[in-house]
Amino acid sequence: MALSGIEIFKMLPRTNCGDCGVPTCLAFAMNLAGGKAELAACPHVSEEAKEKLVDMAAPPMRTVAIGTGEREVKIGGETVLFRHEKRFENPSAIAVLISDTMDQGEVDERLKKLEELTYDRVGVTLRADMVALRADSGDASKFKALVEHVTEKSEVALLLCAADAGVLEAGASVCAERKPLLYAATAENVDEVAELALKHKCPVAAKGKNLDETAELAKKLTAAGLKDIVLDSGVRSMHEALRDQVGIRRAALVAKIKELGYPTIVIPSEMTDDPAHEALMASVFMAKYASILVLSDLEPAHLFPLLVGRLNIYTDPQRPLATTEGIYPLGNPDESSPVMVTSNFSLTYFVLSGEIENSRVPSWLLVKDTEGLSVLTAWAGGKFSGDLIGLFVKKCGIAEKVNHRKLIIPGYLAPESGALEDELPDWQIIIGPREAANVPAFLKRWPFE
Amino acid sequence: MGVEIPKTSYSGAIRQISFGSANKVTMGGANSFPFHVFEGEMPNPPRIAMEVYDHPPEDWPEAALAPFKDVVDDPVKWAGKCIEEYGAEIICLQLKGLDPNGKDDPVEDAVATASRVAEAVEVPLIVWGCGNDEKDAEALKAICEACEGRGLMVGPVTENNYSRVGAAAIAYQHVVAAMTPIDINLAKQLNILLGNLGVPDDRIVIDPNSAALGYGIEYTYSVMERIRMAALLQEDERLAFPIICNMAREVWKVKEVGIPQQEDPKLGDPEERGIMMEAMTASLLLNAGADLLIMRHPEAIKRTRKLISDMMG
Ligand code: SF4
Numbered sequence: 001m002a003l004s005g006i007e008i009f010k011m012l013p014r015t016n017c018g019d020c021g022v023p024t025c026l027a028f029a030m031n032l033a034g035g036k037a038e039l040a041a042c043p044h045v046s047e048e049a050k051e052k053l054v055d056m057a058a059p060p061m062r063t064v065a066i067g068t069g070e071r072e073v074k075i076g077g078e079t080v081l082f083r084h085e086k087r088f089e090n091p092s093a094i095a096v097l098i099s100d101t102m103d104q105g106e107v108d109e110r111l112k113k114l115e116e117l118t119y120d121r122v123g124v125t126l127r128a129d130m131v132a133l134r135a136d137s138g139d140a141s142k143f144k145a146l147v148e149h150v151t152e153k154s155e156v157a158l159l160l161c162a163a164d165a166g167v168l169e170a171g172a173s174v175c176a177e178r179k180p181l182l183y184a185a186t187a188e189n190v191d192e193v194a195e196l197a198l199k200h201k202c203p204v205a206a207k208g209k210n211l212d213e214t215a216e217l218a219k220k221l222t223a224a225g226l227k228d229i230v231l232d233s234g235v236r237s238m239h240e241a242l243r244d245q246v247g248i249r250r251a252a253l254v255a256k257i258k259e260l261g262y263p264t265i266v267i268p269s270e271m272t273d274d275p276a277h278e279a280l281m282a283s284v285f286m287a288k289y290a291s292i293l294v295l296s297d298l299e300p301a302h303l304f305p306l307l308v309g310r311l312n313i314y315t316d317p318q319r320p321l322a323t324t325e326g327i328y329p330l331g332n333p334d335e336s337s338p339v340m341v342t343s344n345f346s347l348t349y350f351v352l353s354g355e356i357e358n359s360r361v362p363s364w365l366l367v368k369d370t371e372g373l374s375v376l377t378a379w380a381g382g383k384f385s386g387d388l389i390g391l392f393v394k395k396c397g398i399a400e401k402v403n404h405r406k407l408i409i410p411g412y413l414a415p416e417s418g419a420l421e422d423e424l425p426d427w428q429i430i431i432g433p434r435e436a437a438n439v440p441a442f443l444k445r446w447p448f449e
Numbered sequence: 450m451g452v453e454i455p456k457t458s459y460s461g462a463i464r465q466i467s468f469g470s471a472n473k474v475t476m477g478g479a480n481s482f483p484f485h486v487f488e489g490e491m492p493n494p495p496r497i498a499m500e501v502y503d504h505p506p507e508d509w510p511e512a513a514l515a516p517f518k519d520v521v522d523d524p525v526k527w528a529g530k531c532i533e534e535y536g537a538e539i540i541c542l543q544l545k546g547l548d549p550n551g552k553d554d555p556v557e558d559a560v561a562t563a564s565r566v567a568e569a570v571e572v573p574l575i576v577w578g579c580g581n582d583e584k585d586a587e588a589l590k591a592i593c594e595a596c597e598g599r600g601l602m603v604g605p606v607t608e609n610n611y612s613r614v615g616a617a618a619i620a621y622q623h624v625v626a627a628m629t630p631i632d633i634n635l636a637k638q639l640n641i642l643l644g645n646l647g648v649p650d651d652r653i654v655i656d657p658n659s660a661a662l663g664y665g666i667e668y669t670y671s672v673m674e675r676i677r678m679a680a681l682l683q684e685d686e687r688l689a690f691p692i693i694c695n696m697a698r699e700v701w702k703v704k705e706v707g708i709p710q711q712e713d714p715k716l717g718d719p720e721e722r723g724i725m726m727e728a729m730t731a732s733l734l735l736n737a738g739a740d741l742l743i744m745r746h747p748e749a750i751k752r753t754r755k756l757i758s759d760m761m762g
Contacts, residue, residue, distance in 0.1 A: 082678070087638075115716055121663070212451040240761030247454040248486040254455045279725060280756050283732045287670075301717030303663055304705065305729045312667040313733070347665040352664040354664070354704050358508060437580070439552040 003057050005033040012042065019043055061252045061261050063090065064203050064291075066130070066181045066229045067157025073129045075230070075291035076263030081249055087316040088262075092286045094306065095130035095159050095294045097269055100137045100146040107146065110152050113298045119307060122323060122346050126307035132183075132294045135162035135172065140170035147171040151178060159183055159294070165192035174440040176200035181292075183207070183265070184232055185217055194224040203228035205265055210234055211244050218259040220406040227263045230292065236270050238281055245289040263291030275299055282306055287313050322372035323349040327396055331362035338363045338446045339398055340432060341389060343370040343378045351436045359440035364401065368392045375410045386416035390423025408432040408449065456488050457481070459560035461684040463677075463740070465493065466651055466691050470600045474539055476740040481736050482677060484760040485561070490561035495735055497750050498539035498575055498743045500697055503525040503546045503554070503562050510707045512695050512720035516747050524562055525569045532572060533545040535747040541575040542566050543698070547588055548579035556588045563592045567599045571718035575602040575626070575743070579697060580650070586610035593617035602626055604693070605656055608639055615646045623701030626693050628656035631668045633675045633688070640687045654691045662730045669694070694734045697745035700727045728752045735760075 009029035012242040016024045020041040022031060024031045031037035039045065063077030078091045098110050103379045112133070118127040133150060135143040143162060150158070151174065158180035162168040168182055182200075184207035185193040197204035206221055208214030211233045218229050233244035251276055268281040279302035286309060293362060295303075330353055344367050356363050368389060370378035378384035393399075394406060404425045409417065411434030420429050433442050462480035469474050476496055481489020505521040506514060516535075520527040524542060531537035542563060544644030546554040561574050576592055589603045590613055604626025606614045611627070618625045627643055629635035636655055643653055655676065660669045673692055680689035700706065706723045708716055716722055727749035731742050735757065744750045 076705075082671075082674050083667070100605055211454070215452045218681055237762070238756075238759035239484070239486065242484060242760060245486065246487075250455050250457075256465065257452055260452060267506055272694045276721075276725065276752055277755060277759075280732050281759070283729045284756070284760070287733055287736055298720075299717060300715055301719075301721035302725050304716055306723065308705075309666070309729055309733060310662040312662065312665075313670065315667050317667070317671055323489060343470065347660075347668070350664050352702075357704060371544065413476060416624055438550045 003033060003053070003203070006032040007056070008032050008053065011053055013046075015044065015046045015138050017044065020329065022072065040052065058261075060256055061249075061263065062227065062229070064230060064263050065380050066093070066159070066179060066203055068177070068179050069155060071129075071155045071157050072179075073157040078249065078263075078289075079253065081246075081253065083313060084317050087318070088314045089312040092290050093129040093157070093292045094282075094303075094310075095132040095292060096128055096298050097132045097134060097294055097296050098146070099134045100139070100143045104149070107149065108153070110298065111156075113300075114156060115154070117298055117300055117303055119304060121308065121311060125310060126304075126311060128295075128298055128303060128307075130157045130159055130292070132161055135160075135164070135167045135171065137314060138164070138167070140167045144170040144174055148174050151175045155267070157181075159292070163189070164334075165189040165196060168193065169196050170198055172200050172202060176202060179203065181205060181230060183230075185221060187213060190220050191224075192218055194221050194226060195342070197226055198224065203230060205230040205232055207232040208234050211260075213263040215259045217254050218262060222259065231260065231264045232267070233264070236267075238284075241266055241271070242284065242288060245285060246313065248320040249289045264289065265292040265294070266290035267294040269294055269296035275302065279303075279306060283309055286310050313409060319372065322346055322369075323367050325367055325392075325396075327370035327398055327401070328353065328367055329362075330356045330365055331360065333362040333364050335401065335403040336447070337361075337402065338408060338443060339366065339402055339404075339406065340364070341366040341368060341393065342410060343373060343374055343375045343384060344368060345370065345374040346376075348374050348436075352439065355439040356435045356443065359443040361440075361443040361446055363443065364398060366393065366396060366398060376412050379413060379416070384416075386412065386413075386419025387423050389413075389416070390420055393424055393427070404447070406430055410434065454625065457485075457682070459489060461681045461683045461686070461689055463680060463689050463691060464650060466624060466654055468600045468602045468652075470598060472573060473600070479740075480681065482681065483736050486762055491761065493740070493756050495739055496539060496741050497537075497731075497753060498541040498741060499531040499535060499542045499680045499747075499750065500543050500743050500745055501531060501566070501757060502543050502742065503559065504552065505513045509701060512723040512724055513701045515720075515747055518756065524566050528566055528570050532570060535750065539575065539741070540566065540570055541577055541695070541743045543577045544588065545579055547581065547584050549581055549584055551570040551579070556584070556591055558635075559588045560591045560595050564595050567596045567601070573602070574599065576628075577604055577606070577743075580605065582607050582609040586613040589614045593621045593623050595620040596623070600624070602654065602693075604628060604654075606639075606643070608635070608642065611639060611642055612646055615643050615648050615741050618652065619647050619649075619747035622652075624652045624654060626656045628658055631658050631660070631665075631672050633672055633679065636672075636676060637679075637685065637687045640690065642649040644687070650690075653737055654693045655688070656693050656695065659694040659696040659730075659734060661696065661703050662726055663705065664699065664703055666730060666733055670733055670737040673734070673739065675708045677738040691740035692738050694739045695743045695744070696730050697732060697743055700730050703744060724749045724752070728756070732756055
């Protein structure tokens with residue numbers, strides 16, 4: 001939350017000594033508020049004021065990083081309850097469970113799935129993000145061996161789960177530099193786990209029996225000097241977990257309750273034994289505020305829909321996804337296949353390309369950059385006019401790919417056909433349907449002799 | 450000591466809407482956000498209607514067709530199977546054949562089909578047109594008349610045909626599903642127009658135009674959330690209607706739903722994938738505020754029912 005210059009000024013020494021490089025405390029405060037100065041530049045500010053300022057300037061929900069390098073996962077940092085208000089910041093990280101009671105074949109199979117199950121959609125790569133290594137054996141050396149094995153084989157961000165601080169330590173000691181999330185500090189072990197997290201500089205989860213106890217634990221962890229905290233409200237029924245996820249988000253953002261101003265973890269795999277039901281629950285918590293979701297396994301037919309849903313929900317509502325400008329061959333078109341042009345609003349592209357594929361008429365789809373706007377909006381804004389489309393058709397190179405000169409334009413662009421004919425004298429401009437749903441019937445009439 | 454979680458203070462509530470005849474169903478009535486039962490009431494958990502079509506589907510993936518293979522040539526048998534075998538509590542008859550760009554069925558055929566189904570089943574019935582405003586106006590008007598006393602829900606009613614369909618719905622006492630293209634202001638505007646026409650407030654539901662997972666569901670999701678917020682927090686009574694989502698037809702035409710496993714093994718079993726795409730679309734729409742979902746695959750429906758009951762607690 002941004003502080004105003006005046007709020008900051010009140011906490012400065014107000015001596016106007018100039019040591020910070022500007023002549024007055026007020027000027028310095030203004031610079032601070034505008035992000036043009038660092039608090040450290042003032043040597044005279046009291047420790048108390050410093051702490052207060054840092055505290056006041058802290059965002060209502062902390063962003064926590066787990067893992068390192070390319071596979072680092074950032075969670076939290078959310079600023080709204082509803083995505084239309086502002087973009088959801090960090091998509092729920094999806095973790096797959098690996099237990100230290102699984103045989104090595106099973107462990108490696110899961111790691112392999114984690115690496116292989118990636119999907120490309122609108123230029124974005126979708127995949128699961130983490131592994132949750134769980135100490136079910138109760139044997140510290142077994143857990144340690146699993147952690148060693150996984151860290152050797154994979155760069156992925158880790159979640160270490162053990163109820164016993166000693167077992168957790170055995171795991172943490174061999175992968176601390178990878179910044180695993182330690183799961184979890186509970187009422188029984190909070191002091192030891194806090195110490196462990198401090199020693200290894202790792203993020204840590206607080207898991208109470210309910211929201212109150214979880215908040216208490218988070219408070220203790222903060223008092224111990226820890227900042228990177230993740231909350232598990234401890235409940236394991238769907239409606240209670242939903243209540244707590246909404247509660248934590250509201251507590252953080254609306255009531256600014258510090259001990260709940262952290263990302264959350266939800267474990268649908270501990271709520272049901274049915275993998276399909278688990279995946280469905282995960283889809284709810286993906287939209288309703290879980291920062292980490294732990295799944296019992298990675299079933300491709302469940303993972304793909306979940307990742308696509310996550311992509312949708314975490315899309316910036318102010319900046320819709322855009323498709324890259326270019327020529328899209330749909331269904332192996334050849335030199336006699338129809339050519340259609342449309343905008344690069346990704347939804348337009350999706351729906352239209354889907355309908356073209358449904359038609360089973362192989363086609364060339366020209367996607368013109370309209371700054372992510374739909375056909376009508378782009379046209380109304382002057383970004384999809386006949387001359388611009390003409391220029392694009394000339395430079396995109398479609399003329400070399402087809403032996404005909406027929407260009408199908410969206411029905412809504414009918415008023416532009418004259419301008420297009422002027423710009424593209426060799427081409428016959430054909431006015432297509434207004435709605436994508438009518439494209440299959442329309443394409444059946446190709447080549448419009 | 451406990452933490453004090455801020456509660457939302459709701460000042461509005463969604464209207465309760467019933468339809469059906471011998472066998473009625475009631476939707477809406479919530480006075481809090483979806484499944485926020487810890488701070489409000491949801492007297493009628495969301496409902497699921499099973500869809501049947503006027504003609505055998507030509508473009509469905511095998512997974513969607515399989516459960517209905519033996520009944521697709523007769524909407525009455527199809528509806529019967531949905532009710533008896535899959536426990537459907539509402540049927541939605543999709544009159545796709547009306548489409549002038551498709552089969553272009555004469556209106557009389559559609560009326561005959563709707564009447565046959567309306568007579569054969571006892572559960573509440575939704576009759577859905579083809580999306581062509583003109584053709585739908587004619588057909589839905591005639592169906593409203595033919596099915597007097599059956600308490601149908603008819604849709605989609607749009608800004609271009611609301612007066613014709615609306616008048617028939619008033620005369621023969623049916624509920625209308627008012628469809629607008631993913632836009633809260635247009636949704637409100639159409640509800641105002643329907644109100645001015647004389648459609649009673651207990652006979653309107655909102656169709657925000659549902660998109661599927663991966664195909665723009667985020668737009669539907671946010672528009673539904675905004676509609677709910679306007680109704681519950683700002684007491685916008687022209688938006689305080691239950692929401693219907695005609696979603697299955699969108700889901701099963703998503704590109705990745707139809708891809709065979711051999712073509713892309715990473716997508717997994719196509720049947721399970723399609724079911725999950727449908728159930729997850731339902732899950733997101735439910736959490737955005739859907740009161741009535743039109744669904745297709747029996748397994749997706751079963752899972753969605755379980756999810757609803759879990760979320761209700
Ligand atoms: S150094 Fe500190 S005390 Fe001196 S002018 Fe700058 S802000 Fe004020």
